Every structure is written in structure tokens, then in C-alpha cells.
Amino acid sequence: MRQHSSNIFRLFLLFSFVALSSCGSRKDLVYFQDEPITDVSLSELDNNFQITYKPNDILTIDVSAEVSESVAAFNLPAVAYNTSGGAANQPTVLRQTYLLDPEGNIEFPVLGTVKMGGLTRVEATKMLKERIGEYVKEFIVNIRLINFTVTVLGEVNRPGAYTVEGERISLTQALGLAGDLTIYGKRNNVFLIREVDGKKKYAKYDLTSINVVNSPVYYLTQNDVIYVEPNNAKVKTSSYNPNTGVLISAVSTLATIAAIFIFRN
Template sequence: MKIRILIISILAIITASSCASRKKIVYFQDEALEDGQLTTEPLQLTYKPDDILTINVSALDPETVRPFNLPTVSNNTNDLITATSSTQQQTYLVDYNGNIEFPVLGTIKVEGLTRTDLTALLLERIKVMVNDPIINVRLANFTITVIGEVANPGTFTIQDESITLLEALGYANDLTIFGKRKNVLLIREVDGKKKFANIDLTSINTVNSPFYYLQQNDVIYVEPNKAKIRSSTFNQNNGVLISAIGTLATIIAVFLVK
């Protein structure tokens, strides 16, 4: 009888310890925001050295804007089965002085400018020579990095200039069950210095954090929880061994009781 009680107690302890706490797993546990409104808006990115820009100038008469556009580069793929070709627009690299070299206009200072600022600057200078020009500016190397306890860690190139923390975690296929929801670390470079912020994904107030909208080259690190850290110290076969020993001990105990 005592052995049977002991076995039941051990099984109860194992079951209790294997149950994850809801407070450690579920996102946004507190009350929803009033009217469901965000109080934080996306920040306009400002360009800086090492940014890569695509700038396209168009107009009703394509010939009038041809001098303001870089020539396209042809990419040819040839093999025994297929032969394909495509064109790719050349890009502008922002140099260490924050400048780009633009056709006809020469050196242009873009560091510290937003897309709106740069578009307005180019429009003002080009419209003197071209009727009704249209300027399209895009940041080509907007990337974010997600590492740690996520399903698909890596560096991701974003097609737009606005992305939220949750969207970035979506690119990484979400946190694993072992990731700490209450202590997600965001690393951001501001004026050449690293800034750090801890974000609690279990709180709905995260969406109003100044770090909810990401900036270029932000790094998100998801810390592993204690269970994952403890498991890393065990051999991969230990779980199978412990399970086998437990099963054998149960069988022996049943026979002893009889």
C-alpha cells in the first residue's frame, strides 16, 4: 500500500512540474486598450551611412528623366535547360559622410533625411529641368535580426520601412515554448551607441512601447527559460533512460504490492 501511494505521489509531482504556467506562456494577458487604439505611431526612418537606396525618377516623357536614372544591370542565367534574363536597377550607397552621388545633380547629403525629406529635395531640384517629375525613393537594405528561442532565427530583409515587433517575431515563426515572454531584449543602435530595452509580451501595453515599431538593423533576442537551460546540461538520451527506469520501477512496484 505504501509503495502504491509513493508511486502515485511521484507521478503527481512529475505531472505538476510538467505543466507550464499560463502567465509564462500567453501573450497580452491584461485588459485591452481603451477603444483598442494605439498611442504609438511608426517612426519615420532617417537615412544613415551604409544604407542602400533605390531612387527612380519618372515623367510623362521618359526621355526627359533618363539622365536622372542609373542604368539597369542585366542578370543572365544560362544552363543546359533554360536561358533567362532580367534587369535590376542599380542602387545608391550612402557613404561615410552621409552622401550619395546622383546623376546630373552631383553630391547630395541624405544622412538624417527621411523618405519624405529626400523625395521633396529631389523633386525641388529636378522639376526645374523636367515637367511634373515623380520621385520614388526606397530603402533597399532594411533588415532586422531575430535570435534566441524562436522557431526560425535569422536576419530578415523587410520590403517596407515599417515593421512591428510582433511582425518581426512572425518572420521568425514565433517564440518556442521555451522562450521567455516577459523578457524579450531589443538591441538598437542610436548615434553609434547600443541601446537596450526589455519588452514584456504578456502585457498589452507592449503595443504602446516606443520599441513596438522597429528600426533598421534592430536585433531581437528571446531568452530561454529555466527549463530549456536545465535541459541543455543533460545528454539527449537521458530522457529516454529516465523514462525506461521509471517504467521498470513501476512494474517492480506493482509485483511487490501483489
């Protein structure tokens, strides 16, 4: 009887240890824990609320005039395609786009290679007007960045990558798209990761301070990544086995059965 009791007690301790054992830690949960990519002053990340075009940006550029034929040569031809293949269906017209190469260049009709990287929309528009103006008069140039995307990760309600329709979005707007921080978000330690001149840089926000709206990086640029670190409560919560409740219930059932068996014997 004593041997049975001893074995059951040992089994009880084993189940208890498994039920209460840790299955996670801060090291397993938090992103970007090692040394910073490149620590820089905020002034180096300041974009003055205006984006500049970068390699891999995708642009649409429309040149229009009262007499459309006079500027037709400066526009990429639209491509028509039929997704269903049925003759009765109307084809879809797809506007062609410009992809900036690693040097920030595009191949523009008539003009050839054109440097767009590093220019704002206003600067790029002015430059194209000057160059196209050598061939025609009285025209309009309209440039639009169509892959302006910011990514929000970590303790937010809807993490993901978000495409921005315009060319300006603030930190708070980006967090709003992601459904705001969860209750577990560390509000005084929000990361920004940005690529500057081909190198990754980072900065931090303190959302508990009103002065965050005056930060030179309060307005985001394309491909920025925002990461909200989990707070200590989240880390501690993750450190417990998610099956703890089930295991404790199983241990209790086993203890009851063991007690019945011992008393019967």
C-alpha cells in the first residue's frame, strides 16, 4: 500500500510540474531584441512630411494635354486583357506603371533613362515638365506612387501591411489602421524601422507623451515598419503553459482516483 501511495505521489508531482512549467520567455516573444541596426539621430530620419522616391517604388505617370495626340508619345500604352477568356466579356484595361530600378531610374518614353530616386513628387513633376517641354507646350504631368505601404507589427489588434492611398500618413493613423494597441502593448517603447540610403535605421516613440506628435518621424514614409513591443504582463502570460487548466483538471481527477484506490486498499 505504501509503495502504491509513493508511486501515485510521484506521478502527482510530475503532472504538477508539467502543468506549471514555463513554455515561453521574453527572449522567445519579443522581436528585434539584439543590437540596434543603426542608431541615428532623429534629424537623419526627418522627411519633412514629403516622401522621396526610392528603388522598387511603383509609379504611374500621366502626361495630358488639350490635344491628347500631342503628348501620346510620352505615355505608356494601356494594356487590355481578358481574365475569363470569354468573347462576350469586355476586356479589362490595365494602366502600365514604372518600377524604379536599384539606382532609382525609370525608362521613360522618348526621354529614355530618367532619374527619379531621391526626388519628391513636386521635384519630379518639375523635372519632367522641363524635359518634356522641349518637345511640346501646354501640358500637365501627374505622378502617383501606388505602392506606398507601411507595416505595423506586434501588440496591435490587426497587425499587417497597409497600402496608403495618398502620400502622407502619420504614426497615429497607421496605428489606427491596425486597430490601435492591445492592452498588452508597451506604449513607451514603439519602434520605427526605416531604410535610408540603402541602410536600415531605427527610432523609438513614446506614445505616453503628447510630444510624440512633434517627432520628426511622426509622419511615415513608404515601407516603414512600426513594431509595438509586448509589455511585461504579456510576457508573463506567455510564460505559462496554455494547457495548464486542462492539466490541473487531469491532476485533480488522478488525485481523486488515487485517494479512492488507497482507501479501498
